[in-house]
Amino acid sequence: MLFIILSGFFVACMLLPAGKYIKERLSYLLSLLPLSLFIYFASYIPQIMNGNVLLESTEWIPSLGVNASFRLDGLSLLFCLLITGIGFLVFLYSASYLKGHKYLDRFYAYLCLFMAAMLGMVLSDNILLLFVFWELTSITSFFLIGFNNDSKESRKSALTALSITGLGGFFLMAGLIIISHITGTYSVQELLGSHEIKNNALYPLVLIFIFIGAFTKSAQFPFHFWLPGAMKAPTPVSAYLHSATMVKAGIFLLARFSPILGGTTEWSYSLMGIGAFTMLYAAVHSLFRTDLKAMLAYSTISALGVMVFLIGIGTEVAFIALATFVVVHALYKAALFLITGIIDHETGTRDITKLAGLKKVLLPVYIAGVLAALSSAGLPFTFGFIGKDLIYEATLNTASSIAIYLTILAVATNLCLVAAGFMAGIKPFTGRLPEEFSSIRLPHIAIWLPPLFLGLSGFVLGCFPAVIGDALISPVVNSIAGSSVQFHLKIWHGFNTVLILSMATLALGSIVYYVNKPSAGKLSFITNYQNVSPQYFYTWLAKKFYNLSEWYTSIMHNGFLRSYILKIVVFAQLLFIYELVRGGPIYLDYSKLSPISVYEGATVLFLIAGLFITLTTSSRLTAVIGTSVTGYAICLLFLYFSAPDLAITQFTIDTLTVVLFVLVLFNLPPFIKFPGVNKPIIIRDIAVSLSFGLIMAVVAIKVLQVPTSIESSNFYGTYAYTLAKGKNVVNVILVDFRGLDTMFEIVVLAIAAIGVYSLLKLRLKSSEKE
Amino acid sequence: MRSILLQAASRYLLPILLIFSIFLLLRGHYYPGGGFVGGLVAAIAFVLHSFAFGTTATMQILKYKPLSLIPIGLGIAALSMFVPLLFGLPVMTGLWYEESIPVIGMVGTALFFDIGVYLVVVGVVLTILFTISLNTH
Numbered sequence: 001m002l003f004i005i006l007s008g009f010f011v012a013c014m015l016l017p018a019g020k021y022i023k024e025r026l027s028y029l030l031s032l033l034p035l036s037l038f039i040y041f042a043s044y045i046p047q048i049m050n051g052n053v054l055l056e057s058t059e060w061i062p063s064l065g066v067n068a069s070f071r072l073d074g075l076s077l078l079f080c081l082l083i084t085g086i087g088f089l090v091f092l093y094s095a096s097y098l099k100g101h102k103y104l105d106r107f108y109a110y111l112c113l114f115m116a117a118m119l120g121m122v123l124s125d126n127i128l129l130l131f132v133f134w135e136l137t138s139i140t141s142f143f144l145i146g147f148n149n150d151s152k153e154s155r156k157s158a159l160t161a162l163s164i165t166g167l168g169g170f171f172l173m174a175g176l177i178i179i180s181h182i183t184g185t186y187s188v189q190e191l192l193g194s195h196e197i198k199n200n201a202l203y204p205l206v207l208i209f210i211f212i213g214a215f216t217k218s219a220q221f222p223f224h225f226w227l228p229g230a231m232k233a234p235t236p237v238s239a240y241l242h243s244a245t246m247v248k249a250g251i252f253l254l255a256r257f258s259p260i261l262g263g264t265t266e267w268s269y270s271l272m273g274i275g276a277f278t279m280l281y282a283a284v285h286s287l288f289r290t291d292l293k294a295m296l297a298y299s300t301i302s303a304l305g306v307m308v309f310l311i312g313i314g315t316e317v318a319f320i321a322l323a324t325f326v327v328v329h330a331l332y333k334a335a336l337f338l339i340t341g342i343i344d345h346e347t348g349t350r351d352i353t354k355l356a357g358l359k360k361v362l363l364p365v366y367i368a369g370v371l372a373a374l375s376s377a378g379l380p381f382t383f384g385f386i387g388k389d390l391i392y393e394a395t396l397n398t399a400s401s402i403a404i405y406l407t408i409l410a411v412a413t414n415l416c417l418v419a420a421g422f423m424a425g426i427k428p429f430t431g432r433l434p435e436e437f438s439s440i441r442l443p444h445i446a447i448w449l450p451p452l453f454l455g456l457s458g459f460v461l462g463c464f465p466a467v468i469g470d471a472l473i474s475p476v477v478n479s480i481a482g483s484s485v486q487f488h489l490k491i492w493h494g495f496n497t498v499l500i501l502s503m504a505t506l507a508l509g510s511i512v513y514y515v516n517k518p519s520a521g522k523l524s525f526i527t528n529y530q531n532v533s534p535q536y537f538y539t540w541l542a543k544k545f546y547n548l549s550e551w552y553t554s555i556m557h558n559g560f561l562r563s564y565i566l567k568i569v570v571f572a573q574l575l576f577i578y579e580l581v582r583g584g585p586i587y588l589d590y591s592k593l594s595p596i597s598v599y600e601g602a603t604v605l606f607l608i609a610g611l612f613i614t615l616t617t618s619s620r621l622t623a624v625i626g627t628s629v630t631g632y633a634i635c636l637l638f639l640y641f642s643a644p645d646l647a648i649t650q651f652t653i654d655t656l657t658v659v660l661f662v663l664v665l666f667n668l669p670p671f672i673k674f675p676g677v678n679k680p681i682i683i684r685d686i687a688v689s690l691s692f693g694l695i696m697a698v699v700a701i702k703v704l705q706v707p708t709s710i711e712s713s714n715f716y717g718t719y720a721y722t723l724a725k726g727k728n729v730v731n732v733i734l735v736d737f738r739g740l741d742t743m744f745e746i747v748v749l750a751i752a753a754i755g756v757y758s759l760l761k762l763r764l765k766s767s768e769k770e
Numbered sequence: 771m772r773s774i775l776l777q778a779a780s781r782y783l784l785p786i787l788l789i790f791s792i793f794l795l796l797r798g799h800y801y802p803g804g805g806f807v808g809g810l811v812a813a814i815a816f817v818l819h820s821f822a823f824g825t826t827a828t829m830q831i832l833k834y835k836p837l838s839l840i841p842i843g844l845g846i847a848a849l850s851m852f853v854p855l856l857f858g859l860p861v862m863t864g865l866w867y868e869e870s871i872p873v874i875g876m877v878g879t880a881l882f883f884d885i886g887v888y889l890v891v892v893g894v895v896l897t898i899l900f901t902i903s904l905n906t907h
Contacts, residue, residue: 644802652810726799
């Protein structure tokens with residue numbers, strides 16, 4: 001199973017070198033990957049139907065308890081099939097939709113990565129692994145949303161989506177870590193059997209963190225606004241990520257954790273509250289939009305709200321409704337998005353007020369649109385009908401005190417969704433065809449077959465619901481409810497309250513569709529309320545944060561080397577002073593010091609003279625020579641204290657430094673007084689450097705006072721020859737004992753050289769152009 | 771304004787310094803020296819030559835870009851790290867040839883590692899200095 005999940009990553013890596021061959025005709029071939037994955041997962045249906053759960057584990061980081069363990073149960077199987085099945089259609093569709101695009105190979109690489117990340121997420125049995133894949137979906141979706149990277153809007157919405165989902169990911173990680181802290185395990189399998197969390201004092205905190213994770217990903221209020229923004233992505237991406245798969249990751253997470261964390265009042269009421277608010281809020285909003293994709297985005301948010309709401313209800317019938325609605329929604333919403341893509345592709349607009357009469361030119365697309373819209377509306381004999389019935393059944397079967405309110409909320413939401421579905425799937429095709437669109441021809445079959453197929457499958461499943469009900473829905477419910485549930489999906493439930501509600505929704509929704517005509521005026525009416533929306537608040541917060549970091553950067557990273565050195569030195573001084581004060585009294589034992597020889601004294605005088613020249617001269621060259629005198633004096637001191645290796649290195653390095661300086665000097669401004677340097681600054685610098693020198697001297701004295709440990713020098717002295725066959729301990733340490741460090745050091749050197757080389761070469765090239 | 775004295779001197783100093791740098795490299799395991807210092811001395815030899823004859827002339831002596839020494843050096847050092855794997859030993863185990871070879875001394879993986887360091891250092895120093903001197907004047 002590990003290989004299956006990683007196959008998407010392999011293909012994405014392969015696209016890197018092989019991309020240019022794909023761009024031509026071979027792009028259709030890539031859809032074989034999701035297709036074969038779909039067949040692979042479909043072959044597990046019989047096993048999962050019998051109530052088996054497949055577990056597979058490969059050791060990854062056993063010391064941290066992070067293993068690549070995967071779990072295929074009803075819930076993950078359903079999502080796998082959705083991801084790969086809709087993935088296949090989207091892959092096929094994109095090949096025509098983006099035909100000839102400059103970065104088609106890149107697009108497919110992102111899609112493959114995304115699909116693999118999604119599969120990994122739904123299959124993970126280890127919650128940390130789940131988190132890793134969760135973040136991967138955020139990152140890959142960032143690239144997909146920002147795919148049109150030359151548009152500023154598109155980059156901006158990609159960033160918004162990434163920061164919101166990234167923020168959620170951060171909370172999710174905190175929640176998962178607390179869970180494993182309480183239970184001592186990262187494994188979902190073990191968590192399912194443990195009931196410690198619900199009684200723990202940290203339980204509310206865990207809930208909040210997990211909820212923020214799920215709500216950001218699944219676009220629940222108040223984090224919903226990134227989803228309409230993400231509609232800047234190419235339409236296949238919107239169809240794949242923002243209807244069928246990624247936004248359902250949060251739903252998946254809640255469903256996965258439902259048996260572990262759910263069942264409490266906190267869980268149910270917060271999910272019902274947020275879900276209900278989101279579904280109604282977004283459903284009403286969707287009626288005001290004129291952009292087809294924006295309308296679909298809001299109706300998606302609303303549908304996600306319905307799913308959260310159903311998880312909150314948490315009864316068996318609610319889970320059945322949830323599983324069914326996930327499939328229903330994936331089928332009709334992906335179809336509607338793909339249809340919108342075709343309309344946009346052919347007419348160049350997505351404005352609902354301009355589109356009409358496309359039935360004449362795009363007949364198969366019209367059929368697909370009608371099928372999808374009817375399934376979304378829940379007409380009998382469509383799969384949507386069954387989904388809608390189950391939702392009403394779930395709300396009616398709750399505690400009698402709230403059942404009536406929940407049902408009203410669900411009906412209100414659904415009638416808006418009916419209208420929105422009709423507007424997206426039927427409205428652009430009816431009416432009189434405008435003159436400008438009359439020249440449109442039906443595009444390639446690969447582009448209109450996927451939505452038609454999705455529309456038809458919604459219809460077929462609606463006629464034979466028992467097939468999918470037994471094969472997919474009931475294993476899902478079993479894995480969410482944690483117990484075996486027996487039920488069969490039926491087309492006909494008889495004349496009862498549910499049917500009346502369903503018909504009423506359909507009728508009212510159709511009336512809303514006929515009465516409500518979206519227009520630019522209505523759009524501006526609703527955008528007037530931007531100032532009180534959460535999006536406004538987040539933008540404000542982001543702006544403040546940006547200002548803060550700008551302020552910090554201008555203070556701490558102003559680009560002046562002298563300012564960096566000043567800060568580093570002052571900070572180091574404070575650390576040293578703290579340690580020295582903590583370390584107790586300092587004394588100097590004169591009797592233990594060796595006498596100062598004439599050579600040493602003379603060398604130190606040279607050193608001071610060199611420093612003095614450097615500090616007082618007005619010529620850069622003289623200053624360089626002054627520092628090199630200091631360097632050579634230090635090199636002599638090394639020699640006196642029997643460190644010949646250090647001395648040679650210091651000597652050669654100093655020589656080369658002078659050469660480097662001389663080479664660079666030509667390009668430096670003359671050595672004049674810096675502007676703005678006045679007396680107080682000079683005094684400050686002198687004070688800092690004097691105190692630093694003083695502190696270093698005190699540290700040196702302190703070091704003498706502390707008995708040195710000779711353990712390590714003894715170790716190297718003993719083993720340098722016996723083990724490493726060398727007599728020069730310094731060199732043996734460099735090439736043998738700490739050889740890995742040396743390896744990294746030469747790599748760093750190489751990087752530095754390549755950096756200098758490319759910097760100068762690149763700069764020259766760009767100046768040559770001018 | 772090329773100095774004749776410097777030119778004459780560096781003509782002889784170049785080979786002498788290069789031999790000295792190899793000497794430093796080879797003796798490093800027993801006496802002061804080693805790949806790092808050896809590489810620096812070799813680089814100084816070329817830098818001195820470039821002072822006397824100009825960087826372009828020195829580049830002609832070198833035939834190849836000093837930049838190409840970097841991957842070669844890194845490759846030798848990395849190979850010497852992984853050779854012990856062939857003998858079923860952990861990475862970076864010191865392997866030594868039993869007999870001592872005249873002039874060179876003991877031969878082992880550590881020596882090749884040092885040669886790698888030597889080449890990288892020569893490559894890095896010359897790349898930085900020559901790039902600056904060729905591109906900024």
